[in-house]
Amino acid sequence: MATAIIPRMTKKTVFITGASRGIGRAVVERFLEDGFQVAMGARSLDVLKEIEKANPEMSKAWHLDVSDRAEVDKVVSEAAAHFGSLDCIVNNAGVGGRTAIEDVTDEEWRNLMSVNLDGPMYVTRAALPHIPSGGQIINVSSVLGKVGSTLTSPYCASKFGLIGFTKALALEFAPRGIQVNAVCPGWVDTEMTESGIVREAANLGIKESTLRMKLAMDVPQRRFLEAAEIANFIAFLATPGAKGITGQALSICGGLTPS
Ligand SMILES: NC(=O)c1ccc[n+]([C@@H]2O[C@H](COP(=O)([O-])OP(=O)(O)OC[C@H]3O[C@@H](n4cnc5c(N)ncnc54)[C@H](OP(=O)(O)O)[C@@H]3O)[C@@H](O)[C@H]2O)c1
Known part of the structure:
Protein backbone atom coordinates (compact mmCIF):
# COMPACT_ATOMS: atom_id res chain seq x y z
CA MET A 1 0.00 0.00 0.00
CA ALA A 2 1.31 3.41 -0.93
CA LEU A 32 13.88 25.72 -1.21
CA GLU A 33 13.81 22.23 -2.77
CA ASP A 34 14.24 20.77 0.74
CA GLY A 35 11.17 22.65 1.99
CA PHE A 36 12.96 25.30 4.06
CA GLN A 37 11.74 28.85 4.40
CA VAL A 38 14.56 30.95 3.02
CA ALA A 39 15.67 34.39 4.24
CA MET A 40 18.05 35.85 1.64
CA GLY A 41 20.47 38.75 1.94
CA ALA A 42 22.80 40.42 -0.57
CA ARG A 43 23.36 43.88 -2.03
CA SER A 44 21.69 42.98 -5.35
CA LEU A 45 18.15 43.24 -3.99
CA ASP A 46 16.57 43.17 -7.46
CA VAL A 47 17.95 39.65 -8.05
CA LEU A 48 16.70 38.43 -4.68
CA LYS A 49 13.27 39.98 -5.27
CA GLU A 50 12.93 37.85 -8.42
CA ILE A 51 13.51 34.70 -6.34
CA GLU A 52 11.03 35.96 -3.72
CA LYS A 53 8.46 36.63 -6.45
CA ALA A 54 8.82 33.07 -7.76
CA ASN A 55 8.59 31.59 -4.22
CA PRO A 56 6.33 34.03 -2.35
CA GLU A 57 5.38 31.82 0.61
CA MET A 58 8.78 30.30 1.16
CA SER A 59 11.29 33.10 0.68
CA LYS A 60 11.93 36.71 1.60
CA ALA A 61 14.62 39.07 0.35
CA TRP A 62 16.54 41.78 2.17
CA HIS A 63 19.17 44.23 1.03
CA LEU A 64 22.19 43.26 3.11
CA ASP A 65 25.76 44.42 3.19
CA VAL A 66 27.32 42.05 5.74
CA SER A 67 30.06 44.55 6.53
CA ASP A 68 27.44 47.04 7.80
CA ARG A 69 26.74 46.03 11.40
CA ALA A 70 23.63 48.19 11.76
CA GLU A 71 22.11 46.71 8.60
CA VAL A 72 22.97 43.16 9.71
CA ASP A 73 21.28 43.72 13.10
CA LYS A 74 18.16 45.15 11.42
CA VAL A 75 17.86 42.44 8.74
CA VAL A 76 18.48 39.52 11.09
CA SER A 77 15.88 40.77 13.55
CA GLU A 78 13.34 41.38 10.74
CA ALA A 79 13.99 37.89 9.31
CA ALA A 80 13.55 36.28 12.73
CA ALA A 81 10.32 38.22 13.30
CA HIS A 82 9.03 37.27 9.84
CA PHE A 83 9.79 33.54 10.04
CA GLY A 84 9.69 32.95 13.83
CA SER A 85 13.15 31.42 14.21
CA LEU A 86 16.37 30.99 12.27
CA ASP A 87 17.27 27.30 12.28
CA CYS A 88 20.28 27.47 10.00
CA ILE A 89 22.64 30.32 9.16
CA VAL A 90 24.80 30.10 6.05
CA ASN A 91 27.53 32.74 6.16
CA ASN A 92 28.42 32.61 2.48
CA ALA A 93 28.97 36.25 1.36
CA GLY A 94 32.59 36.79 0.47
CA VAL A 95 35.02 38.65 -1.74
CA GLY A 96 38.22 37.42 -3.33
CA GLY A 97 41.42 39.19 -4.28
CA ARG A 98 44.91 38.51 -5.52
CA THR A 99 47.54 41.12 -4.73
CA ALA A 100 51.19 41.08 -3.67
CA ILE A 101 51.35 42.16 -0.02
CA GLU A 102 53.46 45.25 -0.82
CA ASP A 103 50.63 46.45 -3.10
CA VAL A 104 47.75 45.73 -0.72
CA THR A 105 46.14 49.00 0.30
CA ASP A 106 44.65 49.50 3.75
CA GLU A 107 41.30 49.95 2.07
CA GLU A 108 41.56 46.61 0.20
CA TRP A 109 42.62 44.78 3.36
CA ARG A 110 39.82 46.34 5.42
CA ASN A 111 37.19 45.61 2.80
CA LEU A 112 38.19 41.98 2.53
CA MET A 113 38.29 41.49 6.30
CA SER A 114 35.03 43.31 6.84
CA VAL A 115 33.11 41.18 4.32
CA ASN A 116 34.83 37.82 4.90
CA LEU A 117 35.36 37.96 8.66
CA ASP A 118 33.45 40.82 10.32
CA GLY A 119 30.35 39.87 8.29
CA PRO A 120 30.04 36.28 9.58
CA MET A 121 30.66 37.55 13.14
CA TYR A 122 27.97 40.28 12.86
CA VAL A 123 25.44 37.84 11.38
CA THR A 124 26.21 35.09 13.89
CA ARG A 125 26.05 37.43 16.90
CA ALA A 126 22.75 38.90 15.77
CA ALA A 127 21.24 35.51 14.87
CA LEU A 128 22.22 33.49 17.95
CA PRO A 129 19.23 34.51 20.10
CA HIS A 130 16.96 33.21 17.32
CA ILE A 131 18.73 29.86 16.69
CA PRO A 132 17.00 27.00 18.52
CA SER A 133 18.65 23.87 19.88
CA GLY A 134 19.29 21.61 16.88
CA GLY A 135 20.22 24.63 14.75
CA GLN A 136 23.37 25.15 12.71
CA ILE A 137 25.80 27.81 11.65
CA ILE A 138 27.63 26.97 8.43
CA ASN A 139 30.49 29.27 7.42
CA VAL A 140 31.76 29.20 3.85
CA SER A 141 35.55 29.35 4.17
CA SER A 142 37.85 27.94 1.48
CA VAL A 143 40.70 25.50 0.93
CA LEU A 144 42.68 28.76 1.25
CA GLY A 145 41.57 28.71 4.90
CA LYS A 146 43.75 25.63 5.29
CA VAL A 147 46.74 26.12 2.98
CA GLY A 148 48.62 29.20 1.86
CA SER A 149 48.79 30.35 -1.74
CA THR A 150 50.90 33.08 -3.31
CA LEU A 151 49.46 36.61 -3.72
CA THR A 152 46.42 35.81 -1.61
CA SER A 153 47.58 36.71 1.90
CA PRO A 154 44.55 38.90 2.78
CA TYR A 155 42.08 36.29 1.47
CA CYS A 156 43.95 33.44 3.21
CA ALA A 157 44.08 35.42 6.46
CA SER A 158 40.31 36.01 6.34
CA LYS A 159 39.47 32.39 5.51
CA PHE A 160 41.89 30.92 8.10
CA GLY A 161 40.29 33.35 10.56
CA LEU A 162 36.81 32.12 9.68
CA ILE A 163 37.86 28.55 10.47
CA GLY A 164 39.23 29.65 13.85
CA PHE A 165 35.97 31.49 14.53
CA THR A 166 34.06 28.32 13.59
CA LYS A 167 36.04 26.01 15.84
CA ALA A 168 35.84 28.27 18.90
CA LEU A 169 32.10 28.91 18.44
CA ALA A 170 31.40 25.20 18.02
CA LEU A 171 32.78 24.56 21.53
CA GLU A 172 30.90 27.53 22.96
CA PHE A 173 27.55 26.42 21.54
CA ALA A 174 27.74 22.61 21.69
CA PRO A 175 26.05 22.68 25.12
CA ARG A 176 23.15 24.63 23.56
CA GLY A 177 22.77 21.97 20.84
CA ILE A 178 23.94 24.30 18.06
CA GLN A 179 26.42 22.94 15.51
CA VAL A 180 29.00 25.21 13.90
CA ASN A 181 30.98 24.06 10.87
CA ALA A 182 33.00 25.52 8.03
CA VAL A 183 32.79 24.33 4.45
CA CYS A 184 35.98 24.74 2.43
CA PRO A 185 35.47 24.69 -1.33
CA GLY A 186 38.25 24.42 -3.88
CA TRP A 187 37.74 25.89 -7.35
CA VAL A 188 34.04 26.46 -8.02
CA ASP A 189 32.65 27.68 -11.31
CA THR A 190 31.26 31.07 -10.23
CA GLU A 191 31.64 34.74 -11.09
CA MET A 192 34.33 35.08 -8.40
CA THR A 193 36.43 32.41 -10.11
CA GLU A 194 35.72 33.77 -13.59
CA SER A 195 36.68 37.35 -12.74
CA GLY A 196 39.85 36.09 -11.02
CA ILE A 197 40.81 34.14 -14.14
CA VAL A 198 40.17 37.15 -16.39
CA ARG A 199 42.43 39.35 -14.22
CA GLU A 200 45.19 36.78 -13.79
CA ALA A 201 45.27 35.76 -17.46
CA ALA A 202 45.71 39.44 -18.39
CA ASN A 203 48.55 39.77 -15.83
CA LEU A 204 50.28 36.68 -17.20
CA GLY A 205 49.61 37.60 -20.82
CA ILE A 206 47.97 34.26 -21.57
CA LYS A 207 44.53 33.25 -22.80
CA GLU A 208 41.80 32.88 -20.18
CA SER A 209 40.99 29.40 -21.54
CA THR A 210 44.63 28.34 -21.11
CA LEU A 211 44.73 29.48 -17.49
CA ARG A 212 41.36 27.88 -16.76
CA MET A 213 42.59 24.57 -18.19
CA LYS A 214 45.83 24.76 -16.19
CA LEU A 215 44.00 25.44 -12.94
CA ALA A 216 41.55 22.61 -13.58
CA MET A 217 44.41 20.21 -14.38
CA ASP A 218 45.96 21.00 -10.96
CA VAL A 219 42.82 19.55 -9.33
CA PRO A 220 43.06 15.75 -8.91
CA GLN A 221 39.52 15.42 -10.33
CA ARG A 222 40.67 17.64 -13.27
CA ARG A 223 37.71 19.98 -13.02
CA PHE A 224 36.14 22.94 -11.24
CA LEU A 225 33.19 22.09 -9.00
CA GLU A 226 29.66 23.32 -9.66
CA ALA A 227 28.02 25.64 -7.14
CA ALA A 228 25.23 23.06 -6.75
CA GLU A 229 27.75 20.55 -5.38
CA ILE A 230 28.68 22.94 -2.57
CA ALA A 231 24.98 23.59 -1.94
CA ASN A 232 24.31 19.84 -1.67
CA PHE A 233 27.07 19.51 0.92
CA ILE A 234 25.75 22.44 2.95
CA ALA A 235 22.23 21.03 2.76
CA PHE A 236 23.51 17.71 4.13
CA LEU A 237 25.09 19.51 7.11
CA ALA A 238 21.67 20.96 7.90
CA THR A 239 20.02 17.53 8.16
CA PRO A 240 19.47 15.67 11.44
CA GLY A 241 21.77 12.95 10.05
CA ALA A 242 24.71 15.35 10.40
CA LYS A 243 24.02 16.05 14.10
CA GLY A 244 27.38 14.66 15.24
CA ILE A 245 29.40 16.99 13.04
CA THR A 246 30.54 20.18 14.73
CA GLY A 247 33.70 22.27 14.91
CA GLN A 248 34.91 20.90 11.58
CA ALA A 249 36.39 22.55 8.50
CA LEU A 250 35.24 20.24 5.73
CA SER A 251 36.82 20.43 2.29
CA ILE A 252 34.89 19.91 -0.92
CA CYS A 253 37.54 20.45 -3.54
CA GLY A 254 37.93 17.55 -5.96
CA GLY A 255 40.94 16.34 -3.98
CA LEU A 256 42.87 19.65 -4.10
CA THR A 257 43.85 19.50 -0.42
CA PRO A 258 44.65 16.34 1.55
CA SER A 259 42.34 17.24 4.47
N1 LIG B 1 34.32 30.33 -6.25
C1 LIG B 1 35.26 29.65 -5.63
O1 LIG B 1 36.09 28.98 -6.28
C2 LIG B 1 35.32 29.66 -4.12
C3 LIG B 1 36.26 28.81 -3.51
C4 LIG B 1 36.36 28.78 -2.14
C5 LIG B 1 35.53 29.58 -1.37
N2 LIG B 1 34.63 30.40 -1.97
C6 LIG B 1 33.80 31.23 -1.10
O2 LIG B 1 32.44 30.97 -1.38
C7 LIG B 1 31.66 32.14 -1.10
C8 LIG B 1 30.82 32.47 -2.31
O3 LIG B 1 31.68 32.68 -3.40
P1 LIG B 1 31.19 32.67 -4.92
O4 LIG B 1 32.24 31.99 -5.69
O5 LIG B 1 29.79 32.23 -5.02
O6 LIG B 1 31.34 34.24 -5.22
P2 LIG B 1 30.49 35.23 -6.16
O7 LIG B 1 29.99 34.51 -7.34
O8 LIG B 1 31.36 36.42 -6.35
O9 LIG B 1 29.27 35.62 -5.21
C9 LIG B 1 29.52 36.32 -4.01
C10 LIG B 1 28.21 36.58 -3.29
O10 LIG B 1 28.52 37.34 -2.12
C11 LIG B 1 27.75 38.52 -2.14
N3 LIG B 1 28.46 39.62 -1.48
C12 LIG B 1 29.66 40.16 -1.80
N4 LIG B 1 29.94 41.16 -0.96
C13 LIG B 1 28.90 41.26 -0.10
C14 LIG B 1 28.60 42.09 1.01
N5 LIG B 1 29.42 43.09 1.39
N6 LIG B 1 27.44 41.89 1.68
C15 LIG B 1 26.59 40.91 1.30
N7 LIG B 1 26.80 40.09 0.26
C16 LIG B 1 27.96 40.27 -0.43
C17 LIG B 1 27.44 38.80 -3.61
O11 LIG B 1 26.20 39.49 -3.73
P3 LIG B 1 26.03 41.06 -3.99
O12 LIG B 1 27.14 41.48 -4.89
O13 LIG B 1 24.66 41.11 -4.59
O14 LIG B 1 26.10 41.68 -2.63
C18 LIG B 1 27.26 37.38 -4.13
O15 LIG B 1 25.95 36.93 -3.90
C19 LIG B 1 32.66 33.23 -0.73
O16 LIG B 1 32.75 33.34 0.67
C20 LIG B 1 33.97 32.71 -1.30
O17 LIG B 1 35.09 33.23 -0.63
C21 LIG B 1 34.50 30.46 -3.33
Whole structure:
Protein backbone atom coordinates (compact mmCIF):
# COMPACT_ATOMS: atom_id res chain seq x y z
CA MET A 1 0.00 0.00 0.00
CA ALA A 2 1.31 3.41 -0.93
CA THR A 3 1.83 5.86 1.90
CA ALA A 4 2.06 9.63 1.77
CA ILE A 5 5.60 10.94 1.64
CA ILE A 6 6.15 13.55 4.31
CA PRO A 7 8.92 16.02 3.48
CA ARG A 8 11.84 15.55 5.89
CA MET A 9 12.17 19.22 6.67
CA THR A 10 9.33 21.69 6.77
CA LYS A 11 8.81 25.00 8.50
CA LYS A 12 12.48 25.39 9.20
CA THR A 13 14.17 28.60 8.17
CA VAL A 14 17.60 29.15 6.70
CA PHE A 15 19.25 32.59 6.57
CA ILE A 16 21.70 32.87 3.66
CA THR A 17 24.11 35.73 2.97
CA GLY A 18 25.52 36.41 -0.49
CA ALA A 19 22.38 34.80 -1.89
CA SER A 20 22.27 36.63 -5.22
CA ARG A 21 24.64 34.49 -7.29
CA GLY A 22 27.22 31.71 -7.29
CA ILE A 23 27.34 29.36 -4.31
CA GLY A 24 24.83 31.39 -2.26
CA ARG A 25 22.24 31.31 -5.04
CA ALA A 26 22.69 27.53 -5.38
CA VAL A 27 22.23 27.17 -1.61
CA VAL A 28 18.97 29.14 -1.82
CA GLU A 29 17.67 26.84 -4.57
CA ARG A 30 18.68 23.67 -2.75
CA PHE A 31 17.09 24.71 0.57
CA LEU A 32 13.88 25.72 -1.21
CA GLU A 33 13.81 22.23 -2.77
CA ASP A 34 14.24 20.77 0.74
CA GLY A 35 11.17 22.65 1.99
CA PHE A 36 12.96 25.30 4.06
CA GLN A 37 11.74 28.85 4.40
CA VAL A 38 14.56 30.95 3.02
CA ALA A 39 15.67 34.39 4.24
CA MET A 40 18.05 35.85 1.64
CA GLY A 41 20.47 38.75 1.94
CA ALA A 42 22.80 40.42 -0.57
CA ARG A 43 23.36 43.88 -2.03
CA SER A 44 21.69 42.98 -5.35
CA LEU A 45 18.15 43.24 -3.99
CA ASP A 46 16.57 43.17 -7.46
CA VAL A 47 17.95 39.65 -8.05
CA LEU A 48 16.70 38.43 -4.68
CA LYS A 49 13.27 39.98 -5.27
CA GLU A 50 12.93 37.85 -8.42
CA ILE A 51 13.51 34.70 -6.34
CA GLU A 52 11.03 35.96 -3.72
CA LYS A 53 8.46 36.63 -6.45
CA ALA A 54 8.82 33.07 -7.76
CA ASN A 55 8.59 31.59 -4.22
CA PRO A 56 6.33 34.03 -2.35
CA GLU A 57 5.38 31.82 0.61
CA MET A 58 8.78 30.30 1.16
CA SER A 59 11.29 33.10 0.68
CA LYS A 60 11.93 36.71 1.60
CA ALA A 61 14.62 39.07 0.35
CA TRP A 62 16.54 41.78 2.17
CA HIS A 63 19.17 44.23 1.03
CA LEU A 64 22.19 43.26 3.11
CA ASP A 65 25.76 44.42 3.19
CA VAL A 66 27.32 42.05 5.74
CA SER A 67 30.06 44.55 6.53
CA ASP A 68 27.44 47.04 7.80
CA ARG A 69 26.74 46.03 11.40
CA ALA A 70 23.63 48.19 11.76
CA GLU A 71 22.11 46.71 8.60
CA VAL A 72 22.97 43.16 9.71
CA ASP A 73 21.28 43.72 13.10
CA LYS A 74 18.16 45.15 11.42
CA VAL A 75 17.86 42.44 8.74
CA VAL A 76 18.48 39.52 11.09
CA SER A 77 15.88 40.77 13.55
CA GLU A 78 13.34 41.38 10.74
CA ALA A 79 13.99 37.89 9.31
CA ALA A 80 13.55 36.28 12.73
CA ALA A 81 10.32 38.22 13.30
CA HIS A 82 9.03 37.27 9.84
CA PHE A 83 9.79 33.54 10.04
CA GLY A 84 9.69 32.95 13.83
CA SER A 85 13.15 31.42 14.21
CA LEU A 86 16.37 30.99 12.27
CA ASP A 87 17.27 27.30 12.28
CA CYS A 88 20.28 27.47 10.00
CA ILE A 89 22.64 30.32 9.16
CA VAL A 90 24.80 30.10 6.05
CA ASN A 91 27.53 32.74 6.16
CA ASN A 92 28.42 32.61 2.48
CA ALA A 93 28.97 36.25 1.36
CA GLY A 94 32.59 36.79 0.47
CA VAL A 95 35.02 38.65 -1.74
CA GLY A 96 38.22 37.42 -3.33
CA GLY A 97 41.42 39.19 -4.28
CA ARG A 98 44.91 38.51 -5.52
CA THR A 99 47.54 41.12 -4.73
CA ALA A 100 51.19 41.08 -3.67
CA ILE A 101 51.35 42.16 -0.02
CA GLU A 102 53.46 45.25 -0.82
CA ASP A 103 50.63 46.45 -3.10
CA VAL A 104 47.75 45.73 -0.72
CA THR A 105 46.14 49.00 0.30
CA ASP A 106 44.65 49.50 3.75
CA GLU A 107 41.30 49.95 2.07
CA GLU A 108 41.56 46.61 0.20
CA TRP A 109 42.62 44.78 3.36
CA ARG A 110 39.82 46.34 5.42
CA ASN A 111 37.19 45.61 2.80
CA LEU A 112 38.19 41.98 2.53
CA MET A 113 38.29 41.49 6.30
CA SER A 114 35.03 43.31 6.84
CA VAL A 115 33.11 41.18 4.32
CA ASN A 116 34.83 37.82 4.90
CA LEU A 117 35.36 37.96 8.66
CA ASP A 118 33.45 40.82 10.32
CA GLY A 119 30.35 39.87 8.29
CA PRO A 120 30.04 36.28 9.58
CA MET A 121 30.66 37.55 13.14
CA TYR A 122 27.97 40.28 12.86
CA VAL A 123 25.44 37.84 11.38
CA THR A 124 26.21 35.09 13.89
CA ARG A 125 26.05 37.43 16.90
CA ALA A 126 22.75 38.90 15.77
CA ALA A 127 21.24 35.51 14.87
CA LEU A 128 22.22 33.49 17.95
CA PRO A 129 19.23 34.51 20.10
CA HIS A 130 16.96 33.21 17.32
CA ILE A 131 18.73 29.86 16.69
CA PRO A 132 17.00 27.00 18.52
CA SER A 133 18.65 23.87 19.88
CA GLY A 134 19.29 21.61 16.88
CA GLY A 135 20.22 24.63 14.75
CA GLN A 136 23.37 25.15 12.71
CA ILE A 137 25.80 27.81 11.65
CA ILE A 138 27.63 26.97 8.43
CA ASN A 139 30.49 29.27 7.42
CA VAL A 140 31.76 29.20 3.85
CA SER A 141 35.55 29.35 4.17
CA SER A 142 37.85 27.94 1.48
CA VAL A 143 40.70 25.50 0.93
CA LEU A 144 42.68 28.76 1.25
CA GLY A 145 41.57 28.71 4.90
CA LYS A 146 43.75 25.63 5.29
CA VAL A 147 46.74 26.12 2.98
CA GLY A 148 48.62 29.20 1.86
CA SER A 149 48.79 30.35 -1.74
CA THR A 150 50.90 33.08 -3.31
CA LEU A 151 49.46 36.61 -3.72
CA THR A 152 46.42 35.81 -1.61
CA SER A 153 47.58 36.71 1.90
CA PRO A 154 44.55 38.90 2.78
CA TYR A 155 42.08 36.29 1.47
CA CYS A 156 43.95 33.44 3.21
CA ALA A 157 44.08 35.42 6.46
CA SER A 158 40.31 36.01 6.34
CA LYS A 159 39.47 32.39 5.51
CA PHE A 160 41.89 30.92 8.10
CA GLY A 161 40.29 33.35 10.56
CA LEU A 162 36.81 32.12 9.68
CA ILE A 163 37.86 28.55 10.47
CA GLY A 164 39.23 29.65 13.85
CA PHE A 165 35.97 31.49 14.53
CA THR A 166 34.06 28.32 13.59
CA LYS A 167 36.04 26.01 15.84
CA ALA A 168 35.84 28.27 18.90
CA LEU A 169 32.10 28.91 18.44
CA ALA A 170 31.40 25.20 18.02
CA LEU A 171 32.78 24.56 21.53
CA GLU A 172 30.90 27.53 22.96
CA PHE A 173 27.55 26.42 21.54
CA ALA A 174 27.74 22.61 21.69
CA PRO A 175 26.05 22.68 25.12
CA ARG A 176 23.15 24.63 23.56
CA GLY A 177 22.77 21.97 20.84
CA ILE A 178 23.94 24.30 18.06
CA GLN A 179 26.42 22.94 15.51
CA VAL A 180 29.00 25.21 13.90
CA ASN A 181 30.98 24.06 10.87
CA ALA A 182 33.00 25.52 8.03
CA VAL A 183 32.79 24.33 4.45
CA CYS A 184 35.98 24.74 2.43
CA PRO A 185 35.47 24.69 -1.33
CA GLY A 186 38.25 24.42 -3.88
CA TRP A 187 37.74 25.89 -7.35
CA VAL A 188 34.04 26.46 -8.02
CA ASP A 189 32.65 27.68 -11.31
CA THR A 190 31.26 31.07 -10.23
CA GLU A 191 31.64 34.74 -11.09
CA MET A 192 34.33 35.08 -8.40
CA THR A 193 36.43 32.41 -10.11
CA GLU A 194 35.72 33.77 -13.59
CA SER A 195 36.68 37.35 -12.74
CA GLY A 196 39.85 36.09 -11.02
CA ILE A 197 40.81 34.14 -14.14
CA VAL A 198 40.17 37.15 -16.39
CA ARG A 199 42.43 39.35 -14.22
CA GLU A 200 45.19 36.78 -13.79
CA ALA A 201 45.27 35.76 -17.46
CA ALA A 202 45.71 39.44 -18.39
CA ASN A 203 48.55 39.77 -15.83
CA LEU A 204 50.28 36.68 -17.20
CA GLY A 205 49.61 37.60 -20.82
CA ILE A 206 47.97 34.26 -21.57
CA LYS A 207 44.53 33.25 -22.80
CA GLU A 208 41.80 32.88 -20.18
CA SER A 209 40.99 29.40 -21.54
CA THR A 210 44.63 28.34 -21.11
CA LEU A 211 44.73 29.48 -17.49
CA ARG A 212 41.36 27.88 -16.76
CA MET A 213 42.59 24.57 -18.19
CA LYS A 214 45.83 24.76 -16.19
CA LEU A 215 44.00 25.44 -12.94
CA ALA A 216 41.55 22.61 -13.58
CA MET A 217 44.41 20.21 -14.38
CA ASP A 218 45.96 21.00 -10.96
CA VAL A 219 42.82 19.55 -9.33
CA PRO A 220 43.06 15.75 -8.91
CA GLN A 221 39.52 15.42 -10.33
CA ARG A 222 40.67 17.64 -13.27
CA ARG A 223 37.71 19.98 -13.02
CA PHE A 224 36.14 22.94 -11.24
CA LEU A 225 33.19 22.09 -9.00
CA GLU A 226 29.66 23.32 -9.66
CA ALA A 227 28.02 25.64 -7.14
CA ALA A 228 25.23 23.06 -6.75
CA GLU A 229 27.75 20.55 -5.38
CA ILE A 230 28.68 22.94 -2.57
CA ALA A 231 24.98 23.59 -1.94
CA ASN A 232 24.31 19.84 -1.67
CA PHE A 233 27.07 19.51 0.92
CA ILE A 234 25.75 22.44 2.95
CA ALA A 235 22.23 21.03 2.76
CA PHE A 236 23.51 17.71 4.13
CA LEU A 237 25.09 19.51 7.11
CA ALA A 238 21.67 20.96 7.90
CA THR A 239 20.02 17.53 8.16
CA PRO A 240 19.47 15.67 11.44
CA GLY A 241 21.77 12.95 10.05
CA ALA A 242 24.71 15.35 10.40
CA LYS A 243 24.02 16.05 14.10
CA GLY A 244 27.38 14.66 15.24
CA ILE A 245 29.40 16.99 13.04
CA THR A 246 30.54 20.18 14.73
CA GLY A 247 33.70 22.27 14.91
CA GLN A 248 34.91 20.90 11.58
CA ALA A 249 36.39 22.55 8.50
CA LEU A 250 35.24 20.24 5.73
CA SER A 251 36.82 20.43 2.29
CA ILE A 252 34.89 19.91 -0.92
CA CYS A 253 37.54 20.45 -3.54
CA GLY A 254 37.93 17.55 -5.96
CA GLY A 255 40.94 16.34 -3.98
CA LEU A 256 42.87 19.65 -4.10
CA THR A 257 43.85 19.50 -0.42
CA PRO A 258 44.65 16.34 1.55
CA SER A 259 42.34 17.24 4.47
N1 LIG B 1 34.32 30.33 -6.25
C1 LIG B 1 35.26 29.65 -5.63
O1 LIG B 1 36.09 28.98 -6.28
C2 LIG B 1 35.32 29.66 -4.12
C3 LIG B 1 36.26 28.81 -3.51
C4 LIG B 1 36.36 28.78 -2.14
C5 LIG B 1 35.53 29.58 -1.37
N2 LIG B 1 34.63 30.40 -1.97
C6 LIG B 1 33.80 31.23 -1.10
O2 LIG B 1 32.44 30.97 -1.38
C7 LIG B 1 31.66 32.14 -1.10
C8 LIG B 1 30.82 32.47 -2.31
O3 LIG B 1 31.68 32.68 -3.40
P1 LIG B 1 31.19 32.67 -4.92
O4 LIG B 1 32.24 31.99 -5.69
O5 LIG B 1 29.79 32.23 -5.02
O6 LIG B 1 31.34 34.24 -5.22
P2 LIG B 1 30.49 35.23 -6.16
O7 LIG B 1 29.99 34.51 -7.34
O8 LIG B 1 31.36 36.42 -6.35
O9 LIG B 1 29.27 35.62 -5.21
C9 LIG B 1 29.52 36.32 -4.01
C10 LIG B 1 28.21 36.58 -3.29
O10 LIG B 1 28.52 37.34 -2.12
C11 LIG B 1 27.75 38.52 -2.14
N3 LIG B 1 28.46 39.62 -1.48
C12 LIG B 1 29.66 40.16 -1.80
N4 LIG B 1 29.94 41.16 -0.96
C13 LIG B 1 28.90 41.26 -0.10
C14 LIG B 1 28.60 42.09 1.01
N5 LIG B 1 29.42 43.09 1.39
N6 LIG B 1 27.44 41.89 1.68
C15 LIG B 1 26.59 40.91 1.30
N7 LIG B 1 26.80 40.09 0.26
C16 LIG B 1 27.96 40.27 -0.43
C17 LIG B 1 27.44 38.80 -3.61
O11 LIG B 1 26.20 39.49 -3.73
P3 LIG B 1 26.03 41.06 -3.99
O12 LIG B 1 27.14 41.48 -4.89
O13 LIG B 1 24.66 41.11 -4.59
O14 LIG B 1 26.10 41.68 -2.63
C18 LIG B 1 27.26 37.38 -4.13
O15 LIG B 1 25.95 36.93 -3.90
C19 LIG B 1 32.66 33.23 -0.73
O16 LIG B 1 32.75 33.34 0.67
C20 LIG B 1 33.97 32.71 -1.30
O17 LIG B 1 35.09 33.23 -0.63
C21 LIG B 1 34.50 30.46 -3.33
